[in-house]
Amino acid sequence: MAEAEENNKTLNELADKEYKYGFYTDIELDTAPKGLSEDIIRFISAKKNEPDFMLEFRLKAYRHWLTLKEPEWAHVNYQKIDYQDVIYYAAPKKQPKYESIDEVDPELLETFAKLGIPLDEQKVLAGVAVDAVIDSVSVKTTFQSTLAEKGIIFCSFSEAVQNHPELIKEYMGSVVPYTDNYFAALNSAVFTDGSFCYIPKGVRCPLELSTYFRINAANTGQFERTLIVAEEGSYVSYMEGCTAPIRDENQLHAAIVEIISHKDAEVKYSTVQNWWPGNKDGKGGVYNFVTKRGICKGENSKISWTQVETGSAVTWKYPSVVLMGDNSSGEFYSVAVTNNYQQADTGTKMIHLGKNTKSTIISKGISAGFSNNSYRGLVKTTKNAINARNFSQCDSLLLGDKCGAHTFPYIEVGNKSSIVEHEATTSKISEDQLFYCLQRGIDMGSAIGLIVNGYAKDVLSKLPMEFAVEAQKLLSISLEGSVG
Amino acid sequence: MKELLIDLYNKNSELINNGSPLFVKELREKALEVFKQNGLPNTKTENWRQSDIQSRLEHEFAFNFVNQSKSLDVVDIFTCDVYDLDTFSVTMLNGWFVYQNAPITQLPDGTIIGSLSKAMEVYPEIIEKYLGKAADINKTGVTALNTAFMQDGLFVHVPDNVEVEKPIQIINIVDLKENTFLQPRHLIVVGKNSKLTVVHCDHSLVHNISFSNTVAEIFLEENSKYEHYKVQNMGKNSSLLTNLFIKQKEGSSLVTNALTLNGAFTKNYVDVGINGKNCNSELYGLYLVDSAQHVDNQVFVDHAEAESTSNQLYKGILDDESRAVFSGKVMVRKDSQKTQAYQNNKNILLTDDAKVFTQPHLEIYADDVKCSHGATVGQLDPNAMFYLHSRGLCEKTARQLLMYAFASEVVNAISIPALKESIDNMVQKRLRGELSICDQCLLHCNDRESPVFDIDLNKI
Numbered sequence: 001m002a003e004a005e006e007n008n009k010t011l012n013e014l015a016d017k018e019y020k021y022g023f024y025t026d027i028e029l030d031t032a033p034k035g036l037s038e039d040i041i042r043f044i045s046a047k048k049n050e051p052d053f054m055l056e057f058r059l060k061a062y063r064h065w066l067t068l069k070e071p072e073w074a075h076v077n078y079q080k081i082d083y084q085d086v087i088y089y090a091a092p093k094k095q096p097k098y099e100s101i102d103e104v105d106p107e108l109l110e111t112f113a114k115l116g117i118p119l120d121e122q123k124v125l126a127g128v129a130v131d132a133v134i135d136s137v138s139v140k141t142t143f144q145s146t147l148a149e150k151g152i153i154f155c156s157f158s159e160a161v162q163n164h165p166e167l168i169k170e171y172m173g174s175v176v177p178y179t180d181n182y183f184a185a186l187n188s189a190v191f192t193d194g195s196f197c198y199i200p201k202g203v204r205c206p207l208e209l210s211t212y213f214r215i216n217a218a219n220t221g222q223f224e225r226t227l228i229v230a231e232e233g234s235y236v237s238y239m240e241g242c243t244a245p246i247r248d249e250n251q252l253h254a255a256i257v258e259i260i261s262h263k264d265a266e267v268k269y270s271t272v273q274n275w276w277p278g279n280k281d282g283k284g285g286v287y288n289f290v291t292k293r294g295i296c297k298g299e300n301s302k303i304s305w306t307q308v309e310t311g312s313a314v315t316w317k318y319p320s321v322v323l324m325g326d327n328s329s330g331e332f333y334s335v336a337v338t339n340n341y342q343q344a345d346t347g348t349k350m351i352h353l354g355k356n357t358k359s360t361i362i363s364k365g366i367s368a369g370f371s372n373n374s375y376r377g378l379v380k381t382t383k384n385a386i387n388a389r390n391f392s393q394c395d396s397l398l399l400g401d402k403c404g405a406h407t408f409p410y411i412e413v414g415n416k417s418s419i420v421e422h423e424a425t426t427s428k429i430s431e432d433q434l435f436y437c438l439q440r441g442i443d444m445g446s447a448i449g450l451i452v453n454g455y456a457k458d459v460l461s462k463l464p465m466e467f468a469v470e471a472q473k474l475l476s477i478s479l480e481g482s483v484g
Numbered sequence: 485m486k487e488l489l490i491d492l493y494n495k496n497s498e499l500i501n502n503g504s505p506l507f508v509k510e511l512r513e514k515a516l517e518v519f520k521q522n523g524l525p526n527t528k529t530e531n532w533r534q535s536d537i538q539s540r541l542e543h544e545f546a547f548n549f550v551n552q553s554k555s556l557d558v559v560d561i562f563t564c565d566v567y568d569l570d571t572f573s574v575t576m577l578n579g580w581f582v583y584q585n586a587p588i589t590q591l592p593d594g595t596i597i598g599s600l601s602k603a604m605e606v607y608p609e610i611i612e613k614y615l616g617k618a619a620d621i622n623k624t625g626v627t628a629l630n631t632a633f634m635q636d637g638l639f640v641h642v643p644d645n646v647e648v649e650k651p652i653q654i655i656n657i658v659d660l661k662e663n664t665f666l667q668p669r670h671l672i673v674v675g676k677n678s679k680l681t682v683v684h685c686d687h688s689l690v691h692n693i694s695f696s697n698t699v700a701e702i703f704l705e706e707n708s709k710y711e712h713y714k715v716q717n718m719g720k721n722s723s724l725l726t727n728l729f730i731k732q733k734e735g736s737s738l739v740t741n742a743l744t745l746n747g748a749f750t751k752n753y754v755d756v757g758i759n760g761k762n763c764n765s766e767l768y769g770l771y772l773v774d775s776a777q778h779v780d781n782q783v784f785v786d787h788a789e790a791e792s793t794s795n796q797l798y799k800g801i802l803d804d805e806s807r808a809v810f811s812g813k814v815m816v817r818k819d820s821q822k823t824q825a826y827q828n829n830k831n832i833l834l835t836d837d838a839k840v841f842t843q844p845h846l847e848i849y850a851d852d853v854k855c856s857h858g859a860t861v862g863q864l865d866p867n868a869m870f871y872l873h874s875r876g877l878c879e880k881t882a883r884q885l886l887m888y889a890f891a892s893e894v895v896n897a898i899s900i901p902a903l904k905e906s907i908d909n910m911v912q913k914r915l916r917g918e919l920s921i922c923d924q925c926l927l928h929c930n931d932r933e934s935p936v937f938d939i940d941l942n943k944i
Binding site: 073075383396398399400401402403404405406407408409410411412413414415416417418419420421422423424425426427428 | 530818819821831833834835836837838839840841842843844845846847848849850851852853854855856857858859860861862863
């Protein structure tokens with residue numbers, strides 16, 4: 001009994017813990033009126049000074065979106081979004097091209113400081129190039145010149161539209177067409193900014209590229225669009241991380257990430273997602289409806305997704321790989337943590353089209369409180385995908401008896417030489433492990449943190465160094481003491 | 485098709501409801517209302533995406549609303565002479581119970597076996613207590629459809645504390661000149677501490693197009709034991725939907741085994757509701773399909789109470805352009821602590837044109853549970869093949885031997901020795917490609933003939 005009380009106490013303490021990154025920066029915004037219409041889309045396009053093909057693309061997407069219905073198949077429940085009650089464009093008003101860091105709005109810099117973004121000179125040594133996005137417009141980009149020497153283009157999406165329209169025209173929508181799904185169509189119509197990354201032939205990107213997304217203004221939907229193109233024989237490791245301030249109304253985040261990996265190229269995409277999950281009564285929080293997909297276009301190409309999902313009230317996210325080139329490979333490593341009333345429906349799709357293609361899926365779900373955590377994944381090998389190989393492992397850990405852990409794999413095999421294996425287990429924290437830690441003098445909270453970190457180690461070890469540290473902290477914050 | 489079926493019910497409602505108690509009529513009409521709303525599942529319905537029944541229904545079908553088989557002597561149609569398998573056999577002809585000697589038989593131990601339509605008249609209180617209580621009409625359109633049209637089928641009631649020694653064998657025969665649409669409905673109740681085994685064989689004598697939509701409701705009272713074997717060996721024009729709804733009470737144990745050896749289109753749905761502690765459910769399935777055959781096994785195990793165990797093992801070998809679907813779902817409800825649930829689906833593909841779709845799903849709302857699932861799709865193990873080659877076995881025999889070994893995990897789970905032996909024999913023949921559709925069912929294939937393999941299995 002005493003132990004149970006102790007556990008409850010730890011749990012309550014944890015639940016009461018305030019969201020660590022909850023603060024709000026007041027910057028004058030240049031916002032569009034609420035609502036969505038062709039006029040708003042024209043407004044966004046004009047505001048961003050876009051070429052005609054972009055406007056056409058947006059309008060086509062919008063018209064297609066009007067014909068679609070919001071999907072309901074995911075294992076999540078949320079109050080339907082009123083798309084007319086969202087502001088689709090908000091940009092910081094002061095928008096000059098900064099020559100030096102002193103010119104940047106100090107309030108903004110403070111925000112970054114709180115987040116610990118390595119934007120100043122010292123941080124250069126950390127070896128991270130940051131394209132920081134606050135409310136949809138890129139404000140500051142570092143390392144441009146280092147990267148430019150190698151011929152690498154790493155800039156905001158809107159800059160890329162202005163400076164490299166031919167690349168945007170060629171690749172935008174080629175992996176995730178605007179017809180793909182409801183949220184992809186919405187994003188294609190109204191996206192405001194994002195990142196663009198192009199690695200030329202044979203170049204190995206010397207830095208870990210990273211972008212911090214942050215939702216900042218109230219009632220602003222964040223519609224990011226990321227496009228990464230890796231030419232033949234190139235390599236890039238790309239990191240994306242997010243935190244969001246406390247808000248009472250639900251905020252919508254519908255992003256698109258597209259990756260194109262050509263012959264012999266490798267792209268590694270890592271995400272730490274820590275949007276505001278809502279308070280402990282399930283009020284508020286970010287809706288995270290993201291479409292992420294990569295295509296291994298050439299032979300021997302590789303795409304690897306690693307994600308640590310601890311935030312958002314509702315997550316709907318399936319980073320996928322289309323394995324088109326022969327001998328190409330796809331990887332998906334995921335840790336998804338849900339607490340309180342969070343809901344996550346996440347997983348991956350591995351579509352094997354080429355010969356000797358390989359894919360690996362490692363997914364670790366951890367649910368606590370009243371949350372629901374689902375893995376949903378598809379592995380498909382077509383008739384021509386000779387000798388395709390897949391291994392999937394999806395484990396779920398339950399902390400507490402009010403939460404749910406679900407596994408929904410879909411496997412389709414269409415030839416005789418493919419080998420597809422899927423295994424999954426669901427259990428709670430082993431009492432033996434917990435007992436061992438306790439009898440070595442480790443308190444309950446730390447013991448659970450330790451065991452959970454060990455459980456997720458397969459995935460965490462795939463993250464770049466800087467992220468791995470942050471991710472481990474996040475896991476501990478989200479989970480310690482959640483009762484075994 | 486939906487409108488046609490509703491129209492058909494309205495036109496024939498007097499025939500369908502003739503002689504039925506009022507509550508059955510009400511149940512039918514309620515089901516019809518649900519069917520009007522939901523209709524038949526199509527390829528957009530989850531769990532039916534890969535199994536398109538609409539195209540199987542694009543034919544003219546004959547419906548039989550009056551029992552014309554009552555007076556037939558079943559011996560004239562065929563006799564069942566399974567070697568060593570001593571069963572209490574009942575025959576369903578074109579969806580109707582064949583009376584043979586009497587419509588309802590009561591065994592000395594109190595077990596009632598007979599026609600459901602007759603039982604509605606004779607034992608209305610038992611029927612009212614159970615009929616429609618397990619088969620949820622809201623769950624699938626086909627269940628609502630069956631409930632609206634249900635007229636006859638097998639009724640078994642085993643009283644408390646009775647172990648029925650002989651298995652009951654249902655032989656479901658289709659023998660009509662026209663294309664036939666059947667909707668048999670079975671109701672089986674196993675009393676407290678009782679035991680029953682049912683062997684259900686589907687069988688077609690003619691090669692006409694037939695569509696059969698069976699619903700069976702099975703109630704297992706406290707500490708009862710029940711085994712259900714389903715052997716399917718249907719013709720290339722037959723479509724077979726079987727929906728098994730089982731409700732388990734505390735301490736009961738269940739074994740189901742679906743053996744699909746032939747059949748153009750087969751969908752087996754097993755729905756197990758575990759409503760008591762210490763229940764045990766073992767669900768097995770084996771499918772050996774070739775040509776353009778399609779087999780779909782859908783399983784739903786609902787752990788609504790704590791401390792129970794369930795285990796699913798489904799295995800299949802696919803040849804030619806065949807298709808196999810497995811969609812298993814384990815639901816562990818809140819507070820169903822100490823549940824153990826396992827789920828396994830293994831497939832071997834022999835050609836590039838065959839396709840497997842497998843969806844082993846887990847939905848868990850309790851924390852102190854042990855649940856796992858696995859699914860594999862692959863080929864025969866090359867190392868094992870090499871070993872057998874090195875022992876002097878030719879390619880063909882080695883392949884057959886490995887496939888046989890793969891299948892035998894499910895076959896060995898059969899607890900009736902005579903049935904196991906005959907199924908074993910059928911599997912061997914099937915793998916050699918000898919078990920054609922004319923060589924049907926259990927009935928003709930257990931002649932104690934020369935061994936099927938070129939080698940003596942006993943020496944391995």
